[in-house]
Amino acid sequence: EVQLVESGGGLVQPGGSLRLSCAASGFTFSSYEMNWVRQAPGKGLEWVSYISSRSGSTIYYADSVKGRLTISRDNAKNSLYLQMDSLRAEDTAVYYCARDNGNYQIDYWGQGTLVTVSS
Amino acid sequence: QSALTQPASVSESPGQSITISCTGTTSDVGSYNLVSWYQQHPGKAPKLMIYEVTKRPSGVSNRFSGSKSGNTASLKISGLQAEDEADYYCCSYAGGRPRYVFGTGTKVTVL
Numbered sequence: 001e002v003q004l005v006e007s008g009g010g011l012v013q014p015g016g017s018l019r020l021s022c023a024a025s026g027f028t029f030s031s032y033e034m035n036w037v038r039q040a041p042g043k044g045l046e047w048v049s050y051i052s053s054r055s056g057s058t059i060y061y062a063d064s065v066k067g068r069l070t071i072s073r074d075n076a077k078n079s080l081y082l083q084m085d086s087l088r089a090e091d092t093a094v095y096y097c098a099r100d101n102g103n104y105q106i107d108y109w110g111q112g113t114l115v116t117v118s119s
Numbered sequence: 120q121s122a123l124t125q126p127a128s129v130s131e132s133p134g135q136s137i138t139i140s141c142t143g144t145t146s147d148v149g150s151y152n153l154v155s156w157y158q159q160h161p162g163k164a165p166k167l168m169i170y171e172v173t174k175r176p177s178g179v180s181n182r183f184s185g186s187k188s189g190n191t192a193s194l195k196i197s198g199l200q201a202e203d204e205a206d207y208y209c210c211s212y213a214g215g216r217p218r219y220v221f222g223t224g225t226k227v228t229v230l
Contacts, residue, residue: 047217101170
């Protein structure tokens, strides 16, 4: 069974940093492309970032987070990460780890971790 | 790139059918047969219901079906049931930058 479990969310002040983690199990993590998707309270889904499989050499970001958020992966630990710097109030959201199905679509999601940016 | 456009809400009685539209552009929905649909109950993670416009993952009821014409994709739910009450989001591959564009979301209410 595919499982994605996020952690690392919490309350942080504007301008602060946070590192999210996603522990994957039930599939060969290194073979899959991965994403982070977020959902602000009461709002819709917003794609945040993508990393390619294996070496993770291809990375994309949404314009709204470029230069402030950094995606990475550790295949040996079956883990996906999102380093979040220079956080703003508008970054407040539930952050989901989401697996690509190998054909340009997302098939599995974690349960999400809440990031709140507030003073 | 803007979000795909969906109706904010749709309501119908049990047993009836509804169709949710998802309108994009030639840069996303119109260019790729890579539209997916997700169901999200309150406080829960999204669940894949339709992928590649028309395909259903194993375990998803055949009451759910998808289609596409031009820049607009659609999700049809037949024989509405109480458990179908949820938010629904469409999503399209957008070529890489951004990789995906999501719809604005539709709240489905079963009267």
